[in-house]
Amino acid sequence: QVKSREVEALMNKHLPKRTTAILHDLGRTGDQLDLTVYAVGGFVRDLLLDIQNMDIDVTVDGDGILFAETFAAQFGCRVKSHQKFGTAVIVFPDGFKIDVASTRLEYYVSPGALPTVERSSLKMDLYRRDFTVNTLAIALNGESFGKLIDYFGAYRDLQSRVIRVLHNLSFVEDPTRVFRAIRFEQRLNFKIAKHTEDLIKNAVKMEFLEKLGGRRLLSELVQILREKEPLKGIGRMASLGLLRFIHPSIELTPAMQGALEETRYVVSWFDLLYLERPYERWSVYFLTLCEGLSEEQFLGTCTRLAVAEHYKERLVEMRKEGERLIAALERKVAGSGKVENSEIYFTLRGLPVEVLLYHMAKSRSAEVKRCISLYFTKLDGMHPQIRGEDLKELGVAPGPLYRELLDLVLSARLNGKAASREDEIRLVREVLGGV
Ligand code: ATP
Structure with missing residues (x-):
């Protein structure tokens, strides 16, 4: 003692x-x-x-x-x-x-x-x-x-180093404990005791987990996906037959295992690069787990899991939009082999980090992966050096033309064709002269 x-x-x-x-x-x-x-x-x-x-x-x-x-x-x-x-x-x-x-x-x-x-x-x-x-x-x-x-x-x-329940009815009393057991097991590097594991299997078989509301299920899932090593937890969920509570068609096939490993690789790369940048890491894994679902199934899953309304809309919409934009990028890559930086920038601008990382992991094209990585490391955050005031001085009347001119200048800068402020002003003069 x-x-x-x-x-x-x-x-x-x-x-x-x-x-x-x-x-x-x-x-x-x-x-x-x-x-x-x-x-x-x-x-x-x-x-x-x-x-x-x-x-x-x-x-x-x-x-x-x-x-x-x-x-x-x-x-x-x-x-x-x-x-x-x-x-x-x-x-x-x-x-x-x-x-x-x-x-x-x-x-x-x-x-x-x-x-x-x-x-x-x-x-x-x-x-x-x-x-x-x-x-x-x-x-x-x-x-x-x-x-x-x-x-x-x-x-x-x-x-x-054992996770053990206190009594046989523990999981019947509160099925969220099934997920908590997995979380603690993985996080602490413990092992769920044999009898406790049997009780989990029994609770799953007896359909006690069906009683769990979507909100509680999501909260447990998010906590597992937020752990340092979510793949271990996901593997355990799969072996205990729990992935179907996200959606019946989700299985840990070798392809899904590969997709999750790629996601982990991409997420670790990003975290190393941007230690402090906040984003919802769990949703990158969630999107990967759900990658085989149709739009309707994905929407259904988010609704059943009671994902907050505004976040659900963002996930569903961005997943679709990301799909479309990445497909466009893939076509460009397949067509010309090389894509201009400005094309990468204007294609990916506005997509949330979570969706970009999901697609970076998902894409089979090494060139598309390179484009997204370049977007993070170099392109995102680049701005023209001139501003609206400079355009005013050049005699441009305020209006939608400002946006167009600034985007044009930014394109040149992204593609390495305008290195200095003077280059940018020259470019604007040329364009205006040609109007
Ligand atoms: P964490 O680091 O994840 O916060 P924790 O052990 O502090 O781990 P909490 O979820 O904060 O866990 O819960 C605090 C305490 O409340 C736990 O130690 C646990 O004993 C108890 N507890 C939490 N959820 C349950 C539950 N579903 N059933 C029984 N006891 C619970």
């Missing part, structure tokens, strides 16, 4: 000083109110695995809201509480947050009635969790600070 001293040593080694200090402060507030306070769940799991995790979840044996309010008053924080669930979020002035839950729920059955108090215990609270590895708690109160509480063999499972 792990000693309090060892847990404290882990904290001192892996957590920022401030976090450890906050954990002590939480324990002290607990002491003052005579409430027992624990850090629980993923935070404890990751601490023992030496993985950085700043999401502190705290459970209070008693009234968590009272606890959160007292703590906040002492340390200048704000509190957002949900009476109905007995939960609160403590928000520090710099935005740092701590989630607080109660093992005692107080709720009002009808307005004006006395509160009904439901008392549970830490053990009951932890028993409701998904997997053993998420059931660890660390005591935070002064005397017992650092004591590891392990009711369900979590420490053993962490050491043998």
Whole structure:
């Protein structure tokens, strides 16, 4: 068994000083109110695995809201509480947050009635969790600070790197746990225990996953696709027969495996190049998984998965538009062999990163892949050096001609035919002279 001293040593080694200090402060507030306070769940799991995790979840044996309010008053924080669930979020002035839950729920059955108090215990609270590895708690109160509480063999499972449910009805109770099991297995590089895997297979066979609403299914899928190595998760979903919940025709054929590997290659290339550029990486994989679907099927899938309306429209429309534009690019490549930079630019301009990466992975033409890569690395973000004011000085009356002239100048610049501002002005003069 792990000693309090060892847990404290882990904290001192892996957590920022401030976090450890906050954990002590939480324990002290607990002491003052005579409430027992624990850090629980993923935070404890990751601490023992030496993985950085700043999401502190705290459970209070008693009234968590009272606890959160007292703590906040002492340390200048704000509190957002949900009476109905007995939960609160403590928000520090710099935005740092701590989630607080109660093992005692107080709720009002009808307005004006006395509160009904439901008392549970830490053990009951932890028993409701998904997997053993998420059931660890660390005591935070002064005397017992650092004591590891392990009711369900979590420490053993962490050491043998196993994902295990707490009871046989776990997946029936909440089928999203099937996807969570896969996510944790892949992310932590653990293995789903044999019996737990059998329970998953059984839940799939008994059609319990059919009960899952589209929104929850999407949220789980997105989380798997957002992981560092989504292919492992997708492979696991396939072997457990889960891809059909996206669409019945989706299978992990060798061709699909190849397409996903190409997608991973393209996505890693892009991420290395543009570390900070935000885009929805999960949707590149999603588009690849759905590449065999007709427009109607794709729309149906997005609707069933409750993809947000504006994002759904964007995905459906851009997938179609991307298809059309890439086909045009392929024809140009096939026709002339070499495509001008300006043609690449004006063909691809306006397509979202996600769609471009999807097509970059999908296209069989090495030249088309090169065009898209060139667009990212060089062409996108190029502008003419002259502006509207320069055109005004040249005597051009403001109007749609401005756009045309600036695009013309940009074309020349993209194709290396106008290197300087002077070149651009000369070009405009030539064009205007010829009008
Ligand atoms: P992540 O790093 O993905 O956030 P996490 O373990 O912190 O991992 P959360 O999804 O934030 O996971 O959930 C917090 C805790 O709530 C988990 O440790 C888990 O025990 C519990 N939990 C979340 N979802 C479920 C569920 N569907 N069924 C049971 N317990 C759950």
